[in-house]
Amino acid sequence: MASMINKPYPDSSRNDSGLAFVRIGDADMMLMFGIAFGYHPHDKTSWRGGKSKLGQDLRTGLAFPKYQYNSNSPFYYGIYDVKRICPIHNFLTMIHQDIKYLTYANLFVNSNYPATKILFRSLMQDQKGKIVLIINNGTDPAKLAELSKWACEILLYPDNGPSMWEDIKLRDQAIAKITETAKRYNNRLFAFSVGYLTRVLIHYAWQENPYNRYIDFGSALDEITKNKITPPYQSNPGYYADPTYILHYKTTGQKFDITVSN
Incomplete structure (x- = not known):
């Protein structure tokens, strides 16, 4: 999947394919x-x-059924077993997608975080001027100016998404902002880091136009977009190991691979 995020030429010039990836965490489950x-x-x-x-x-x-788009715009879910909220077999019945499009929620963080930073910095270089960045509105103005040097557009959303979403007018405005942006582009990378809003915003954007790449990077972008180390895994990624799915960066051919470790 990582290779689909940063597409090689000539695939990068195609406008008839896309990708979506969202991560469902414990707080998302608590909201549901x-x-x-x-x-x-x-x-x-x-x-x-x-x-x-x-x-x-x-x-x-x-x-929402995703099957009809799997051939050209697959929608991946990153999940993990939150037994105290909902057993995994029950949770899987809530997801209307083929099981082969389910992956690990912590794909970009913990022990994978160093490779994620390499991935995103390569995106900043390879996709310069073609990345739509969706981040929180508390970002420093000076930092926004810096981000604008490689992002073609920056959308800002508030931090406390669950409370804001209760206001129908604000909810509709938030959805309209992402869907109108999704309509304007094809084959662009939309990099999301707006907490719980990310999951629903990607859903609406993908519904509007499945031919972009909508990726839920979450807090893995904080160091790049805010100059802040926030979750503990960013300062000590080796301590927070995820042995199931590992993101590797191969210098030969400059490719990213996801491997399974038992």
């Missing part, structure tokens, strides 16, 4: 099942508990 969670300083997000509009939209996105 109406479970409260407290304020976290990194995400600047909390939820009081009970049914939420964002949780409902997350469920709707999972249930």
Whole structure:
């Protein structure tokens, strides 16, 4: 999948293929099942508990059939087993997608984080002027100016997505902003790092135009877009090992491969 994110020539010039990847974490599951969670300083997000509009939209996105696009615009889900919220076999019944398009939620983080940084820096060079960046609106203006040197467009969204999403007007505006942007481009990389909003925004963007690459990088972009080391894995990636799926960077041919480790 990593090679699909940064396409080699001549594939990079095609306008009839795309890709989507979203990660479903424990807080996303808590939103879908109406479970409260407290304020976290990194995400600047909390939820009081009970049914939420964002949780409902997350469920709707999972249930939307993806099969008809798998040949030219596959939609991947990064998941993991959150037993305390929902057993994995029950969770899989919520996802309307072929099982071969399910991968690991922590693909870009923890022990894979160093390779992710290499991947994204290569994207900044190879796809300069062709990346749409979707980040939080708390980004420093000076940093935004720096990001604009390699991003063709930057969309800003608020931090506390679940609370904002309860306002129908703000929700509709947020959806309209991403879908209108998705319509304007083909074969562009949309790099998302807006917390819980990412999952639903990618769903709506992909529905509007499946011929872009919509990637949920999450906090793995914080060091690049904010000059901040936020989650612990960024300062000590080797300590947070994910032995199932490993992202490798091969200097020979400059390719990224995902391998399975038992």
